[in-house]
Amino acid sequence: MSIRLMTPPRICALIALMAIALYAVAIGDRVPFSDVPRTLWQPNPASFDQIYVHFSLLPRILVALLAGGALAFAGAIFQQLLKNPLAEPSTLGILSGAQLAITLLSLSAVTVTVGQREIAGLAGGLAAVTIVAGLAKKSNFAPMTLLLCGMVISFSAGSASVILALFHHEYLRGVFIWGSGSLIQNDYSNAIALASRMIVLIPLLLLFYRPLTIISLDEAHARGLGLSPAGLRAAVLFISTLLSATVVARVGVIAFVGLAATSLARMAGARTLRQRLLWGTLLGSALLLLADGLVLVGAPVIGEVPTGTVTAIAGALLMLVLIKNVPHSIDHANTDVLAYGTSPVGGRHVLAGCLVIAIAIAGFSLTEQLTVSGVDPSVLFAGRWPRVLTSASAGAMLAIAGAVTQAVTRNPMASPEGLGISGGAGLGIIAAFFAGGMVSPLLPLAGGISGAVIAFAIILIVARGKSYAPGPVLLSGIAISALATAMISLIVASGDPRASYILAWTMGPTFRATSIVAIIATMLVLIGLAISPLFRRSLEVLPLGDSTALSLGIDPARTRMMLLLFAASLTGVATMIVGPLSFVGMMAPHIARVAGSRRPASLPLTAAAIGATLMIASDWLGRAADFPYEIPAGVIAAFIGGPYFLWVIRSQGRYASRS
Amino acid sequence: MPRLTHHINDHRLTRRQFAAALASIFLPVPATAEPENPRIAVLDWGWAESLLAVELRPLAVAEAPLYRDRVVVPALPEGTIDLGLRSWPNMELLRALKPDLILSQAGYGVSPERLIEIAPTLALPLYSGARQPLQAAENALKEIAARTGRDEIVKRYLDNSSSRLDAIARDARNYDGRPLLIIKFTDDRLVDVYGAGGLFDDVLKRIGIANAWDGPTNNWGFATTGLEAVARYPEARLIIIEPGPPGSFLQSALWQALPAVRHGRVSMIPPTWVFGAFPSAMRFAEILRRGLGIA
Numbered sequence: 001m002s003i004r005l006m007t008p009p010r011i012c013a014l015i016a017l018m019a020i021a022l023y024a025v026a027i028g029d030r031v032p033f034s035d036v037p038r039t040l041w042q043p044n045p046a047s048f049d050q051i052y053v054h055f056s057l058l059p060r061i062l063v064a065l066l067a068g069g070a071l072a073f074a075g076a077i078f079q080q081l082l083k084n085p086l087a088e089p090s091t092l093g094i095l096s097g098a099q100l101a102i103t104l105l106s107l108s109a110v111t112v113t114v115g116q117r118e119i120a121g122l123a124g125g126l127a128a129v130t131i132v133a134g135l136a137k138k139s140n141f142a143p144m145t146l147l148l149c150g151m152v153i154s155f156s157a158g159s160a161s162v163i164l165a166l167f168h169h170e171y172l173r174g175v176f177i178w179g180s181g182s183l184i185q186n187d188y189s190n191a192i193a194l195a196s197r198m199i200v201l202i203p204l205l206l207l208f209y210r211p212l213t214i215i216s217l218d219e220a221h222a223r224g225l226g227l228s229p230a231g232l233r234a235a236v237l238f239i240s241t242l243l244s245a246t247v248v249a250r251v252g253v254i255a256f257v258g259l260a261a262t263s264l265a266r267m268a269g270a271r272t273l274r275q276r277l278l279w280g281t282l283l284g285s286a287l288l289l290l291a292d293g294l295v296l297v298g299a300p301v302i303g304e305v306p307t308g309t310v311t312a313i314a315g316a317l318l319m320l321v322l323i324k325n326v327p328h329s330i331d332h333a334n335t336d337v338l339a340y341g342t343s344p345v346g347g348r349h350v351l352a353g354c355l356v357i358a359i360a361i362a363g364f365s366l367t368e369q370l371t372v373s374g375v376d377p378s379v380l381f382a383g384r385w386p387r388v389l390t391s392a393s394a395g396a397m398l399a400i401a402g403a404v405t406q407a408v409t410r411n412p413m414a415s416p417e418g419l420g421i422s423g424g425a426g427l428g429i430i431a432a433f434f435a436g437g438m439v440s441p442l443l444p445l446a447g448g449i450s451g452a453v454i455a456f457a458i459i460l461i462v463a464r465g466k467s468y469a470p471g472p473v474l475l476s477g478i479a480i481s482a483l484a485t486a487m488i489s490l491i492v493a494s495g496d497p498r499a500s501y502i503l504a505w506t507m508g509p510t511f512r513a514t515s516i517v518a519i520i521a522t523m524l525v526l527i528g529l530a531i532s533p534l535f536r537r538s539l540e541v542l543p544l545g546d547s548t549a550l551s552l553g554i555d556p557a558r559t560r561m562m563l564l565l566f567a568a569s570l571t572g573v574a575t576m577i578v579g580p581l582s583f584v585g586m587m588a589p590h591i592a593r594v595a596g597s598r599r600p601a602s603l604p605l606t607a608a609a610i611g612a613t614l615m616i617a618s619d620w621l622g623r624a625a626d627f628p629y630e631i632p633a634g635v636i637a638a639f640i641g642g643p644y645f646l647w648v649i650r651s652q653g654r655y656a657s658r659s
Numbered sequence: 660m661p662r663l664t665h666h667i668n669d670h671r672l673t674r675r676q677f678a679a680a681l682a683s684i685f686l687p688v689p690a691t692a693e694p695e696n697p698r699i700a701v702l703d704w705g706w707a708e709s710l711l712a713v714e715l716r717p718l719a720v721a722e723a724p725l726y727r728d729r730v731v732v733p734a735l736p737e738g739t740i741d742l743g744l745r746s747w748p749n750m751e752l753l754r755a756l757k758p759d760l761i762l763s764q765a766g767y768g769v770s771p772e773r774l775i776e777i778a779p780t781l782a783l784p785l786y787s788g789a790r791q792p793l794q795a796a797e798n799a800l801k802e803i804a805a806r807t808g809r810d811e812i813v814k815r816y817l818d819n820s821s822s823r824l825d826a827i828a829r830d831a832r833n834y835d836g837r838p839l840l841i842i843k844f845t846d847d848r849l850v851d852v853y854g855a856g857g858l859f860d861d862v863l864k865r866i867g868i869a870n871a872w873d874g875p876t877n878n879w880g881f882a883t884t885g886l887e888a889v890a891r892y893p894e895a896r897l898i899i900i901e902p903g904p905p906g907s908f909l910q911s912a913l914w915q916a917l918p919a920v921r922h923g924r925v926s927m928i929p930p931t932w933v934f935g936a937f938p939s940a941m942r943f944a945e946i947l948r949r950g951l952g953i954a
Contacts, residue, residue, distance in 0.1 A: 048890045051916035056887065111905070167744075170729060174846040184848045184885050186913050303875075304849065304883055372755040383751055495851060497786075497879060497934055501746035501768060509747060514773075628741055628749035 008268045008279035015286040022293030023061060027053050057296075060183050062191040064292045064307075065285040067183075067247045068257050070198055072284020074240045075258025076265075076276045077205055080212050081236050082136075084143045085266070086322070086475070088258035089125075089244035090315075090482070092146075093153035095255055097128025098248040099179050100157040103164055106175045114193070114249070121249035122242060128153050129241045133233075135649045148413060149649065151478050155417075156642045158485045159507075159580070163635055165492045166503045176492040181252035181308015183292045190250045201243045208236050213273050253489070254308045255482060256315020257288050263322055306493065312486035319479035320462050323472045350595045351602065354609035361613060362388050365620040371627040390513035391619035391633055392612035393521035394577040395584050399611025400528050401567040401574070402585030403592075403604045407539045408563045409473065412593070413648060415586035416571040419564070420477030422580035423484035424455020425572055426506045430487055433502050444505055445576060452572030455480050459568075460561065473564065484580070507579040509632040510619045521577060525608070528570055532604045535563060539600040579634030582618075583641020584611050590648060614640070697807050700758040700778070702748050702768055704730050705785050705936030709800050710762075711735070712938045713812045719756055721745040730932040732942065753777050760806060781806060785936060786856075786879050793861030796936035820941050827948050828866040834953045837924065838871035839863065840892055843900040843933070847908045849883055851933075856880035858933070862940050862947070871895035879934060886913060893918035897925045898950060900933075926950045 030049040031039050040058065043050035075088035089095050101124025106112050132153050136146040161179070165172050185191070211232050247254065261284035262276060270276045291314065292307045299305070366384050367377060401416035428451020432444045459476040488506065492499050505512075513521075538559045541549045546556040571585065578584075588611035589603060597606040618636035625631055698718040701707045707720045711733040719740035720726055726735055740756065743749035746768045753761070754777050761780040763771065771782040783799040785792055797817065804813035841859050842850040853859040854872035857880020863870045871892040876882045889897070897919040908914055919925055928950040931943045 045912070045916060046921075048893075048916045048918060051912055052887050052890065055911070055913045055916075056885075170725065177846050177849060182848065186848055186886070186908065187911050299885075304885065372751050375751075375755045379754060380751070383754060494877075495845065495881070495883060496877065498746075498767065500744060504744070504747050511747065511750065623751075628743035628752045630743060630747060630749060 006268045008265055008270050008275065011264060011268050012279060012282050012286050015283065015290050019286060019289035019293045022297050023057070026296050027057060055187055056185055059185040059188045059191045060292065061289065063185055063194060063251060064183055064289045066191065066194040066198060067251050067254060068261070068284040068288025069281045070194065070243050070247050071254060071258040072261035073202060073277060073281045074244045076262045076280040077236060077240045079262060080273055081233060082141050082146055084146055086147060086259065088256070090154070090255035091259065091478070092150045093128035093132050093157065094125040094241055094244045095248055095253045096154040096157035098125040098245050099253055100124055100161050102249065103161050103172060103175050106172065107164065107168060118246060118249035122245040125241050125245035125248065128157060129237060131646070133237055135646065138649065147475065147478065151418060152645055155481065156638065159635070159638060162488055162503060162507065166500055166507065167629065169492055169499050173493065173495050176489055178252045180306035180489040180493045181254045181311070182306040183251055194246065194250055197246045198243070201239055205236065205239050208232065212236065252308055254288065255312045255486070256318065257284055257311050260315055260318050261287055263318070306490065309486050309490050312482060316479040316483040320458065320476055323462055323475050350592065350597045351606045351609055354606060354613060358392065358609055358613040358616060361616050361620070362392065365616060371624055386515045386518035387510045387513045387619055388616055389518040390521050390577050391510045391615040393525045394574040395588070395611035395613070395615030396525045396608035397528060397570040397574040398582060398585035399588035399607035400532060400604045401570040403589040403607045404535065404539065404563050404567040405585065406589055407543055407600070408560050410543050412590060413586060413645065415583060416567050417580060417582065417585055418477045419473065419568055419571060420455045420459055420480035421452045421568050421571045422575040423477070423481035425452040425575040426484040426580050427451045427487060429506050430491065430502060433498065448576045449572065452575065456568045504632065507632040507635060509630060510578060511630050513577065521573065524573055529605065529608060531566065533601065535566065536601050538563060578615060578637070579632055582634040582637035583645055584614050584637050587641050587644050588614060697759040698756070699760045699762060700742060700753055700756060701762045702742065702745055703762065703764040704932060705764065705796065705934065705939070706762040706783065706799065706803070707735065708733055708938040709796070709803060709936045713800065713804060713809050713816055715807060715809065718758055721748045730935065733938060750777070762803065786934065790856035790880070791861060792858045792880070793865065793940050796940060800937055820937070823941065824865050824944060827944050830948065830953045831866050831868055834868065834951055837894060837896045838869035838892070839898050840871045840889060840895040841898045841900065842889065844904045845883065847904050849885060850889065851881045851883050852888070853881050853933070858935060858940050859943055862944050866944060886917065890917055895919060899925065899927045901927055901930050903927055
């Protein structure tokens with residue numbers, strides 16, 4: 001396609017025309033052409049169709065235009081400010097943060113007004129962006145660190161929402177309908193509210209236009225002009241978050257529109273900030289209008305699908321395509337941290353100590369009678385050993401996978417859950433439920449495994465052109481996980497009573513483990529441990545950089561693929577058992593390193609022992625904390641792992657600034 | 660608008676008042692300290708209310724606190740043990756209780772194979788591919804009765820219910836015959852409409868009132884849709900299951916333009932458990948009779 005044909009105005013006009021055509025179909029379906037002008041200005045109150053077009057479809061068009069524009073404008077500002085082409089409200093965690101805050105509000109109050117929702121959304125969005133920016137600041141807003149922080153915050157907030165839904169889905173349905181981003185309107189209130197906020201916030205952001213262009217040139221230069229980069233950054237972040245949170249509160253989570261619009265504008269040749277802001281915003285409006293038009297016209301055929309779900313699906317696919325534009329290099333500050341840890345304790349002692357602790361906790365968990373009484377200990381043991389063994393195996397698998405992933409990506413914060421395998425497994429489980437219902441527990445298991453395999457295949461295909469470099473692999477993971485989150489929202493919103501069952505399945509509760517599952521999982525861990533020495537040399541050499549590896553006779557691309565395949569298989573199996581987000585794969589190798597086990601030969605073993613300990617403890621806590629309700633062990637681990645992750649990034653930032 | 664507001668106020672009993680009133684009519688006082696009351700653990704609320712209807716006290720019910728909030732009547736006796744989530748009950752607690760019988764809904768939650776390891780299990784279909792929940796609920800009652808030796812009581816209960824439904828069907832002949840659109844607001848934009856495959860639809864068929872909704876429905880017999888779909892049935896009478904939409908929405912032009920609202924054909928009825936079994940069906944029939952004023 002010739003570059004000259006694809007100018008921003010032309011693309012914008014093309015998308016807008018398609019969207020208008022779709023709306024014309026929807027309106028023409030209701031009102032004869034001759035009545036359209038009258039319907040637009042003064043509908044006949046006796047005609048429901050005219051009233052519907054005037055009070056539902058017209059405001060819907062306005063809301064799509066305004067929300068799409070606002071998200072794209074905020075996205076363009078974020079990208080300029082953070083020098084990151086993939087920054088936008090959803091990748092920075094703002095949308096998930098706002099959603100979690102609003103979900104919490106809905107559980108604590110009987111009725112929630114739109115105003116309250118807006119304040120809660122703002123608070124949640126600000127909290128998310130503050131954490132993300134605060135963490136990324138330590139690494140000087142390096143693109144990968146920023147996205148990784150955004151991803152973790154987004155995952156954590158998203159999974160917290162899912163946990164709330166697991167226990168309260170009866171009450172939260174309305175919240176999830178809103179959260180999945182439906183643009184259906186019943187009057188002009190949302191359109192007016194959005195417009196009035198945008199009229200204030202967008203000019204306010206444009207006041208920073210010149211400083212923003214300078215900051216993009218050179219930070220030292222900006223400081224020379226007497227600007228405080230920190231103050232400027234904080235102010236712009238605050239106002240852009242305000243803008244994004246307003247949209248979330250009014251129409252729910254509409255992910256990736258900002259990203260899609262700005263990327264499209266850039267591809268069409270919008271080079272300067274001014275061009276990106278103008279055409280990005282217009283494209284954002286046009287794109288959301290198009291997505292909504294498709295949903296509207298498709299509704300009689302495929303049923304009521306929230307527009308936010310459509311943008312999440314389209315956006316995740318788009319993200320997979322866009323990954324080739326991400327800078328190839330990773331954050332070099334991180335590399336050193338792989339040699340982190342000054343504990344005098346030797347690797348072997350650490351391993352022995354971990355094993356003792358693991359066995360002690362397992363023994364306690366197998367025999368305690370704190371919650372149930374009057375049961376023969378042998379019966380308790382018979383019911384408990386599968387779950388304890390399964391938890392331990394899953395923890396060990398994630399830990400080994402984590403040790404490998406961190407070495408391959410040269411990033412001590414990398415988590416195998418971020419590979420997208422977990423998201424794929426979750427999507428597979430959901431698909432299996434809708435294909436075959438709940439007839440057999442084997443079906444979702446098969447679905448999960450196929451989902452994990454497909455997700456991994458997609459990642460390999462996307463990352464192949466980049467010789468399986470760390471950045472693209474992690475970003476593919478983000479995209480697939482975002483897709484899984486959107487589908488889960490959709491299920492809760494559907495009001496299907498099976499929602500809680502499916503949610504429990506995707507969260508991976510250890511309490512469903514049977515003896516067969518436990519034995520298979522244990523065997524897989526043993527196989528994994530037996531294979532891992534084969535990768536010793538690769539794990540030693542890869543962190544030294546590609547050129548060193550080549551000079552030592554190791555093909556970095558092929559080695560990385562092999563290692564990723566190994567990590568992905570372990571992660572896929574573990575996800576089936578403990579769910580998508582446990583952070584154990586990130587935590588366990590890190591703790592092992594801090595404890596002094598640094599040699600690639602002993603690290604996977606020690607990490608496996610620590611991972612097993614963490615999961616056995618989480619399984620017991622999940623069983624006892626809210627008896628008789630069982631909290632999935634993966635969720636408990638995530639509650640420990642989230643704060644641990646934040647702590648690691650903080651200490652790592654300190655380390656980086658010292659060096 | 661005054662007309663609709665009037666309607667709403669008319670029926671605005673609180674759920675609990677209503678529950679108490681209904682309970683006094685329908686529920687035989689549970690016999691205290693009945694010696695041969697079998698120890699039954701119930702994983703589905705439909706079977707919990709069915710047990711209560713035939714004068715059996717369940718030992719334990721999954722999500723018992725939420726049952727008190729959502730199903731309300733027949734009320735669970737004090738001291739009913741909470742078994743955890745309906746979809747994932749606490750297996751250890753179940754084992755510790757050593758029940759004589761476990762009742763679950765076929766195709767939902769833990770598979771019967773795993774429950775049978777703990778105690779004899781009846782996994783009865785309710786919302787299934789057969790899409791006839793009322794019939795399934797009646798069959799289930801009979802099966803539970805056969806299993807617990809309550810055939811007499813169940814027969815009496817079903818006979819009474821049947822003659823009650825016949826009476827309501829007779830009264831329904833005085834009704835103007837407009838088809839009903841039974842909806843429940845999920846938020847202020849989308850509604851659930853109850854149609855084929857749902858309990859309410861079966862009840863309507865039984866008492867001879869047409870259900871206006873002829874669109875597709877899911878496994879549980881409802882469809883989620885915007886208000887424009889409601890407008891597609893201009894002749895229908897709108898039955899709104901409380902809680903209705905927020906008051907401001909009732910004033911909106913869109914709501915006011917709905918044919919049923921314009922002609923004052925809207926009734927609010929107190930909530931009934933929408934995924935329930937036989938007692939829920941009976942309750943819905945009685946509530947509808949009052950809501951339509953056909954007695």
